[in-house]
Amino acid sequence: MPLGVPMPWMAGLWRTPPIYIASGAGAYFTDLDGNRYLDFNLCDLSMTVGYGNETVARAAAEQSRLGTHFLAPTEDAIAASEMLADRMGLPFWQYTLSASGSNTEVIRIARFMTKRPRIVIFGGHYHGHIEETLVREEDGRSVAETPGLSPGSAAHTTILPFNDLAALERTLAVGDVALVLTEPVMTNCNLVLPDPGFHQGVRELTRRFGSLLCIDEAHTFQFAYGGLSREWKLIPDFIVAGKGLGSGFAFAMYGMSEAIGHCVADNVDIDIGPRGIALGGTTYGSAFALAIAKAMLRDVLTAGAYARVNGLGAALADGLDRLFQARALPWTAFRCGPRSGYCLAPSLPRTGAEGNQSLDFDLIDTRRVYMANRGIWDAVSAAGPQASIAHSDDDIETYVRAAGDFLDRVL
Ligand SMILES: Cc1ncc(COP(=O)(O)O)c(C=O)c1O
Known part of the structure; x- marks a missing residue:
């Protein structure tokens, strides 16, 4: 394995050698040397249910015995899709691996339906390792963000500043935009909240310009029951949710409006017939993934669980704010549901570029090593710390105490 890890990101995330893990329980994991860590990132939110969750373990064990995949639907697919439709507000659902x-599939469907090439994303974005969104701006042009992408991969992507409706209106008015793809809150450049009315403006403009x-x-489906789309009564055409719903299993999903669901049904890629939209894959929508999804939605991701976690998130942000105030630091805690973090400025950012200004890599790297040596895993630079289903009140206090010690040592 290059760099000794099974996928390169495990080495790219940190500037220290990887630690090898023996096991986990709840919000804690233990490495092969026997060191125990309290995790405040939980695999970039793909493990927020906690390690070794009983409900998930039971569903996984049961479905493993019954057969993990049939390339045909199971009853759990119906149950999970009905629960998603009920809580997320869109009627049709499909499943992928990430x-x-x-x-990728949403962009493809949007291009097919609108017969337009362009997508719009907002600065500070991350939407996965896909060519259309691995894009950055250079001298006012969109260029590929990383090596190895197809020539011209950035040609049909426009990056706009978050919270800038005038720029969005100018871009959409050209008439070549198939899809606007955005997080409700930008979560990959620290945290950028929408201005009041921003999302309503995005919805109105996308409708007006087709x-x-x-x-x-x-x-953000982890930030509120039904995600922030439901919480803020947004009515998009698609919703993407992922990260195995926080269970750590490799599955994700997307929801679609009535019209889009019918379009997908009418344009299926038929094996020995007319070619439709290329969607899906051999291991997508498996019985196993849908059994986990059903168990997560029914028994773990309940409204009560979200309320408890959001209380922990508020305590985490309050704790960080108290640390900053006590040390007269001109900083603010990020806060949105379970998510907090260190905003190295007195006021919160409004764009991705402003959000990235709090990414002081020396401070983040030093903090991670300091915290790790004290049994706390504060892992991904642009994300968190974040409270989760696996955390307790005591865990939040443990984090805030260690963060205070860290600030006293480095300042
Ligand atoms: C907003 C957003 N979209 C998409 C992705 C990609 O998710 P995956 O790693 O499951 O492909 C991420 C990953 O962090 C994300 O934050």
């Missing part, structure tokens, strides 16, 4: 896979709208809730 949020990257979901966004573009489709996808809200990518890969992270």
